[in-house]
Amino acid sequence: MTAPELTVARVDQSDPRAQPLLAELAVEYSSRYGGTADEMYADLVAYPAAEFAPPDGALVVIARGDEVVAGGAFRRLDPETAELKRIWTSAAHRRRGLARRVLVELEREIAELGYQRVHLTTGWRQPEAVALYLAAGYTALYDPSVPAEEIGPHPFEKRIGATR
Template sequence: MTAQDTGTATTAKADGLTVVPVRLSDPLCGPMLRDLEREYVTRYGPIASDEMARYPDAEFAPPDGLLLLLLRDGEAVAGGAYRRYDGRTAELKRIWTHAAHRRRGLARRVVEELERAAAVRGYRRVYLTTGPRQPEARGLYLAAGYTPLFDTAADPETIGPLPFEKHLGAVPAGAGRPGGT
């Protein structure tokens, strides 16, 4: 899998982070997957472990999906994925930031990288759900311009998974690819 395959740069940025596309089975994903499972189980109980096994590796692989990590000094500090929801919609999944790196805008950057890559792949909409016991995720998606598809005044516990959507603009020819803008 190359940067051109995913529309995702693999070069280090001025902030010392490198964005890399990976497979779910990549050992670099281990910390993310363990932390996500631990967090889900803490918030929702043992049944949450089922969510981590719900999608096979292929769901997050090109051409229909993407899993990326933000690395600092070779270690995963944030990550996330999208999968094909329908012909024009990518579904965000597994948005994660290592506990020692939170409150630095890394999850927002992951979401932006995934949106950009999804748009390059031809998706025009992003859909996601987050759990009712994840107020920081709810805040992230609202701040990132997502439209809640639920009554924000209602008690989240009465809703269940909280759905959001965001419409993506068309990508100019060459954007997101080597030599593009």
């Protein structure tokens, strides 16, 4: 029996399909940065859901059959810039290129909306994310020779799309 194909869906933050993404991110952030998973979850849902919805943003999930395995979101930072947020792959499905697939899907939607630039920050205790963004063509907006803990959040950018 072959595994079900991957499907991509745009969802609202309150959609049940977004909950695995938010819940597991909360646990991940808590384990890496301290605080409780409940505190981290509250921080994640504190952003207004409308920021991650059309016409200026999106939240996408990738599923294999009925199981959500990866996802991410973007919102408008300014008229030319989209900000990536909540890039996630289920712990049970990592190292399979799913985070890269999420980036491709988000970048496609960002370009379709006419943004020229993508901005994001990732945490200093997330070297896997740093490696992903560098491999995907993002430019580090920090000095990589400085120890990660001293930098704090690691900002990145990538030029994308056409003139808005």
